[in-house]
Amino acid sequence: MFKAKINVQFKEGVLDPQGAAIKGALNHLGFEAEDVRVGKMIEVKLKAASLEDARTKVRTMCEKLLANPVLEDYSFEVAEESL
Amino acid sequence: MFKAKINVQFKEGVLDPQGAAIKGALNHLGFEAEDVRVGKMIEVKLKAASLEDARTKVRTMCEKLLANPVLEDYSFEVAEESL
Amino acid sequence: MGRLEEAKKLGLTEEEYNLIVRTLGREPNDVELGMYSVMWSEHCSYKNSRPLLKKFPTKAPHVLQGPGENAGIVDIGDDLAVVLKIESHNHPSAVEPYQGAATGVGGIIRDIFAMGARPIALLDSLRFGELDDPRVKYLFGGVVSGIADYGNCMGIPTVGGEAYFNDVYKDNPLVNAMCVGIIRRDEIIRGKAQGVGNSVMLVGAATGRDGIHGASFASEELSEESESRRPSVQVGDPFMEKLLLEACLELLKEKWVVGIQDLGAAGLTSACAETAARAGSGIELDVALVPRRETEMTPYEVMLSESQERMLIIVEKGHEEDVKRIFEKWDLFAVKIGEVTGDGMLRVLENGKTVAEIPAKSLAEGAPVIKRKGRKPAYLERQDLDCSKIRMPENLGDVLLKLLGSPNIASKAWIYQQYDHTVRTDTVVRPGSDAAVLRVKGTKKGIALTTDCNGLYCYLDPYEGGKQAVAEAARNLAVTGAKPLAITDCLNFGSPEDPEVYYQFEKCIDGIAEAARFLEIPVVSGNVSFYNESSERKIFPTPVIGMVGLLEDVSKHCTLAFKKPGDLVVLLGVNTEELGASEYLRVIFGIEGGRPPRVDLDREKRLLILCLKAIRQGLLNSAHDVSEGGLAVAIAESCIAGNLGFKGKIRSDIRPDALLFGECQSRIVASLSEDKLPALMEVAREAGVEVTVLGRVVLEHFLIEVKDSRGGSKRIELSLGEMAEAWSKSLERKVEG
Amino acid sequence: MKSAIIVFPGSNCDGDCFHVLSEVLGQPAEYVFHKEKFSAGDFDLIVLPGGFSYGDYLRAGAIARFSPAMESVLKAAERGKLILGICNGFQILLEAGLLPGAMMKNRDLKFHCHDVYLKVGTADSPFTNLYLPGEVVKMPVAHGQGNYYADEDTIERLKSENRIAFYYSDEKGRVTEKANPNGSAANIAGILNEGRNVLGMMPHPERCAEEILGNADGKKLFKSILEYLEGRSKIGKIGRS
């Protein structure tokens, strides 16, 4: 079993309404937040033949489904999980 | 300037409908996903006096605003950013 | 620890425990004790309220289902019936506003489709503390988005409701959700587990450890300790519920479905006990067969879990595969977990081994009734407010602007624009009017929906307040042209163990019952929520009345907006000098006191008859009931809604502020073209209602002059723009500012 | 004119579209369940209705686009069949790549349900031929993710190819920031594909197609389709097919 941590984020230059709102709220609370970006952290446990295979699979998942290439970039880490 | 990566996730045992739907879709696409959990990854750039101070601030942000203690856990990393 | 001690820890009394031992003929085990404790909690058993609820009139020729089922049902002709029910989700929303409100909406929707009906509308009745408080803001924002996200995703329009703000609700916000459905008369399904050997199936979401002991949680005051028990909060999954809804409605068309029941408070325990008790049968089930989301759940946890989006289905033996086929289509599972038995027992097995065995009737209906005695609260004794001591404000125009900007009167668009209220394409009158009107496709008919209650009135005079809630709801329907059909009520109170609260409860019920009987509107369903108090404050007694009315011809509906410059503006009903309990006293003088306005039910009935007749005959161009803020606010609201002005003169010897802002009952502001006035007068004479011409609709100016017989006069002169500004932006500013 | 209305898990305007097509327009319509493929030849119009397919989980429309019915929709689009995506249907068309761009959360992060005014960007399409270019119509919106995004080149192309069907505007047809309910790029409320046979729009024409609902501005859109299919529209025949 493998465990992937996938991080999906808006591309540089896309104005993220949620990030803007959080930044506003943080500053209102007295913090000095310069920039806030909100992304998704998706954890997937999957079966795969090898770490390499798992990586390929996760990349395909991201490209097909998990990230929208018009808006988003993704990055991930995969590790083997011992049972 | 400091940069914090904050990960906010549903607590163990809390229903994650979004994760369940994504798992369904992944399996439909032919992947063998055993479990999917969706959380938020929030990146905050903030001003602070020191790394220690930045950590304290980020913890307070999480507790006050970014995570909902009823349902969510959070974790974070803070690093100093060179300009 | 002794069993009794444990029972007490779970909220059972010694007397109750002894009754359990007598019923079982032995000591209950852990699982049984847990099951009893939730089923005999106030939330599930109504043990404090049952005898009083009997006072409500519940019968009428058009009532197809009164209280006792998942929801009430009334006939609307054309072989169709309307299903209605309201429910509170106050405690969960105080702890986790978003999920608390969302799961409240999910629960009430399941009650409606459990009858076989298609849910067609939602309403939400909300009470919060003042919005200046950051925590209140957080709660309020969370609740509104929780309701929005759930209802919107389901595709059920949220077409109405209320929102009222007062410090008394600071610790205990009220979140009441009402759902209305429509069904063909011959397709009504009931929650009964009939027919020995029939299969009991569980469908929908997998079971997790969510909300264990939620029902007992709702039956106690909020304290630090309950805060720390937070993890029991459930998460709603509206997508799952949408699938469940479609699958269930498809299933319920089949003749071999025997009964269906939603899993709400007390989960499987309640669903099984209730369906079996209604049918006088028993159920045997094996918890090992229940699909789970989490590992290593005990029978106790499975039986008490309040995981959302699940239903129990009883089908004729041999049709299990048919059920599965339908649910598979919607990507849901359906699993046989047990069957109907003839011995009246709810028997719970785990892998074939009995872990609990209780008479279903004892669980569902056996909680001993608690007879309480109320005591008139002291504050009611020293109540009379001497209005002559209240100085008349110089500038009544400023007063009107302040009232229009009070969150209790101001536009609620900030709320309802977050709710999809146009989906299903039936919404003829959208939120923002006195009541929403929906057409009924395939007929000429329409139904009108509202929720109403003035908690301050109920606090200051529980009996009159109860009456008034019913009268106002009926009036809100009548001004759209709808004849009131049925009530569903949500009684929100403090702890019934407090004799003063119990007094309020009893008197409110008396008032509601009296008005419902007099106005001939049966109560067909409802809900009681007690323990809405913290150590610091108790809520106002708040018996929310949800009401449904019928328009025979929906194209003849009426709205509150002025329509045409030149139209006459008239008052139906009479002005009396009643300032007590008004929003005017509260906002301008900070006084929450005095006697609330009286409702003369006979006068109210005549007014309703007149209004309905006049609208049916097409005499009126607009109609709007006078409620919070009084006559001046009512006229102003009709102006703002129609983007038109008003010019008028009122002759009266009532003190001007009481005339303009007093909330005396049984009044409607209407507009009509001048040539219809004689016809209106004729109908009014027949009904025995006074009609007074107040002035005319004009383009944009707003002018009211008040003259008394001694030559004194007062005036309000404002521009439409400043009134609209005060009214429309105020709530948004409070919440987002 | 025979229509197919695709029912995704979580669609909730499927019945509304069916009602308008069959009851208001009096044309035959059928539901097609997302698990079924269908033959493009059987239908003249394919509607992807509004709602919350798959709960809008992950991203609105992201999961629905993988359904078998969508394979048929892609083929039908290629063959020049008319495809109308409303609200969630628009989001699905974007995710499926039948239309360019993507949807984000409304800029104020709130769901918006109210009437908006729309300026008709082009009457030169099977869906809008009965409107006048520049005409202002009123329609309800009801969405939480209607904030249309595309890079500048795409927006420029949409403009230069006259593919913006509707702009959010004020009552007078002025396309202003204030009239933009959700933050959409260039106030875009609806766009056409290159072949002009696919329209995606956030506002709901099916919710304003009858007088009893107080507004029938949306009926013209459905009538335009009928006019076009019956060869009566002023625009003649579009593209291939």
Ligand SMILES: Nc1ncnc2c1ncn2[C@@H]1O[C@H](COP(=O)(O)OP(=O)(O)O)[C@@H](O)[C@H]1O
């Ligand atoms: N919480 C809410 N949800 C939906 N609609 C609401 C809500 N609160 C108020 N409204 C709508 O705003 C309008 C005014 O409400 P209210 O002042 O309570 O009316 P009335 O005094 O006629 O009962 C009504 O159309 C009502 O349905």
Ligand SMILES: [Mg+2]
């Ligand atoms: Mg009213």
